[in-house]
Amino acid sequence: MKLYYAPDTCSLSPHIVLRELELEFELVKVDNRSKLTTDGRDFRTINPKGYVAALEMDDGQILTEGPAIVQYLADIKPEKGLAPRADTWARVRLQEWLNFITSEIHAGSAPLFNRMLSEDIKAIFREKLFRQFDFLQRTLSETTYLTGPSFSVADAYLFTVLGWCRLFSIELNRWPALSTYRDMINARPAVQAALLAEAQ
Numbered sequence: 328m329k330l331y332y333a334p335d336t337c338s339l340s341p342h343i344v345l346r347e348l349e350l351e352f353e354l355v356k357v358d359n360r361s362k363l364t365t366d367g368r369d370f371r372t373i374n375p376k377g378y379v380a381a382l383e384m385d386d387g388q389i390l391t392e393g394p395a396i397v398q399y400l401a402d403i404k405p406e407k408g409l410a411p412r413a414d415t416w417a418r419v420r421l422q423e424w425l426n427f428i429t430s431e432i433h434a435g436s437a438p439l440f441n442r443m444l445s446e447d448i449k450a451i452f453r454e455k456l457f458r459q460f461d462f463l464q465r466t467l468s469e470t471t472y473l474t475g476p477s478f479s480v481a482d483a484y485l486f487t488v489l490g491w492c493r494l495f496s497i498e499l500n501r502w503p504a505l506s507t508y509r510d511m512i513n514a515r516p517a518v519q520a521a522l523l524a525e526a527q
């Protein structure tokens with residue numbers, strides 16, 4: 328398998344999951360501005376949507392969309408417990424979290440990256456994001472990980488998008504449970520290995 332990624336982006340989430348599962352994979356870096364891969368290909372020929380992450384299977388099929396990729400990967404090794412089995416209520420709960428992260432936190436952060444938007448407009452999006460952080464603060468005051476006592480693919484995703492706070496000078500300490508959660512996931516060996524590989 329090949330993971331097409333760009334540093335400091337949502338592709339860190341499937342990257343962490345690949346390492347948590349100890350799967351064999353190759354990393355291919357994408358320049359998100361030029362849309363070129365490090366091996367000189369136009370990334371849009373791989374993912375016509377033009378964004379990371381994209382997962383290339385050994386048979387050449389391409390899977391995109393972070394929440395779909397991480398569930399596909401978790402199901403390769405269900406014994407690792409990164410996602411409940413597909414036909415269970417617990418899996419629906421995991422999907423509820425993945426959808427919340429993708430639509431509320433991931434997409435909710437996107438305007439903060441937009442250089443065309445004024446600081447006044449960005450402040451509106453920041454406030455909306457902060458209301459979701461308040462909700463996460465309440466949730467993580469009562470549970471260790473999003474879906475309960477064990478780490479799941481939803482935690483890899485939330486950790487990834489929380490990492491963008493430092494790019495926007497958002498001090499996560501304002502939400503102590505969220506900050507502790509971020510630090511706990513940051514300490515995982517697979518997470519450290521992924522961050523190190525992306526810093527090369």
Ligand SMILES: N[C@@H](CCC(=O)N[C@@H](CS)C(=O)NCC(=O)O)C(=O)O
Nearest residue numbers: 336337359377378379380392393394
């Ligand atoms: N819906 C996609 C969104 C992916 C996405 O937003 N990727 C960003 C990085 S976090 C990207 O590559 N943006 C570059 C672009 O859109 O040109 C997913 O959840 O995987």
